[in-house]
Amino acid sequence: MLAALVPAGSVGPRLRPGLRMARLHLASRRVSAALAAVAACAVALRVALHWHWDAYGALQLPLIFETACAAAIAVTTASPFGEPERATGRWLPILRLGAVLALAAAAAGALAAAGTGAHLAGGTLEVLRNTAGLTGIGLLCAAMLGGALAWTGPTVYLMIAVYALYTQWHGPALTTPWIWPARPSDDTGAALCAGLVFGAGTVLITMRGARDSVART
């Protein structure tokens, strides 16, 4: 695969073909668009944090932007090539893993940076936990439903999490750690659940990639 990607006569340092392959992989996944979406979410969160929010709104706000980032990351897993790409070499899982980890780190970092110096409900730890967990849900959905419909998982989970936050005021409260956004940032169980989902999603998407047979609608 590498030989096919490197034009004749342009063989340079050993890293160059690898970098080019990574760049092509990222381009095929529209990673630049996903990064733009993540940056837009961070800017919007920063702007929104300048307003005064009641306690309920303040808790929802970061969660909504974390969901948008996670959905954008999940959508990047869709491959435009399908089966031909799977047959081309052994580097594909590594490329998938690298893309997912880089995007997740970028999203968590951008959102945490957006909250610096402002009142970000839950703080950086909660941003990290929620973004990782929501991204994991998106990756699991990508593996099961296909990359194109992977956004449905984080979006549905967002509504359940918002409802769980609502029940903190208007009981009976939902306290399961599987709905981690409704748990405090220092809740170990919630962090474990979010980490587990992120790990499972990452492993699955690394090994198998997004499901190809998406709804052709």
Next chain:
Amino acid sequence: MTAAPPVRPPARPVPAAHRPLGGAGRLLRLEVRRNAMLWTLPLAAVLFWVLTFRQSMAYPPLWNVRAMTMQATGVAVFAPTVVGAAAWVGSREGRHGMADLVVGTARPRWIRQLAAWAATTGWAIVAYLGCVGALYGATVWQGAWGGPLWWPAAVVAASLPAFAALGFAAGALRPSRFTPPLIAVAAFLALELSAQFIHGDRSYWQISPLVAGPWEIGPDAGVAIFHPYLPDLPIAQVAFLAGLTAVLLGLLGLPAGSGGRWLRRGAAAITAAGLLAAGTAVALAGTGRLDAHGMITISALHDKADDRPIRYTPVCSQPPIPVCLHPAYASSLPVVTAALEPVLDEVAGLPGAPIRIDQAAATYEQESGNGVGIRAEGPPMSGPSPVYRLLLPNQLPGPTLTSSELVVAVRTNIGRDILADVVGVGRSADPAQQAVMAAILNTVDAETDPQVAAAAARFAALPAAARRAWLVEHLAALRAGNITLARLP
């Protein structure tokens, strides 16, 4: 030999394009069969069950609470799912790079888009009708008093075409794999934001379909029981949503290439009409005010006939002092009667005691910001033969009380009020009056003054008949403040 019968020539098939709605109907049928909304229907149904159905079923079977809860949560459930699916459908031609390929088809682009939007909307409405049918059916089955409130259901139904148009327009104008998730989350964020900006009853933001009444008190068991559910705000919301739908769909038909000249002129007219409707509806919502019955009234849309109270026959407990509740609260009657029984048995027939206890409607008053004052309509005691008018704790906003919580709340507040009227004091009683009240209300342990507590315990230890006999004999002196703790038996 016989002649062969004449053979009738087969009827020439009429081209689909020449049959009324033939081509459009076929196009719509194709879109219905291959619509992405089908994939999200199970998600919407599960979300409705988790967020709306379970929450509504946790409330008592009252149409007002359940319908208002359904409006707010139903909109929140269907907004991201419908917007996302519609964006997916709307971006289809662009994502597949088929824009040029389909230019030559028989139908203009705008008509094709309208067919796809209609199919998406249709599936969303089918899913919603199933969900709301299950909720309303369960409420009927549980014996809720009165009839279903259709306006909250209509607002959610009207929001579905608007959500589909929003998603579809976003997908068509910006076809990308990122459009569905981002516009779905953005729609949800916009809904949440709209609620944040509501301050008081004259807010333009009440036009948000999330709003089913005074925003800060939320679904309230006290409204639309004694008086009709006012359609003023729902009418404005439906008009806004219809206008928004028209604007978004009309915008799709404006660009060159979306259709012929007349089609584009039609799209422009629809856009203008939609803008007018939506703008008018927002302006009307800004003139809303909280009426005394807890609903948002808009004078330009208000029907005076809706101010008349709903006639009903109360359900009452047995003497000595019957407790009469609105039939919508009939399930609370045994609990309320049991909570007041110790007090009513002791005071029945005594001067100052009511001859009947009636449930009163709640009356509402807008306070500063989003504050709302709620109290019972009319004076607590009325008429030459005193009738006590009670406001059930369940008529107030807030979490639904369990039976044991309701008993405590009724006995502590309403029982104390009735007893205070009999003993002849307000809340500031003298020590003997305090002791008598604590003994009858069974709140001896809550007394902070040890002397009062001891006297109350002594009085409470008497048989009920002895306590009543003492009250009959000494009530006038007790009311006059001439009884000391030492004189209590």
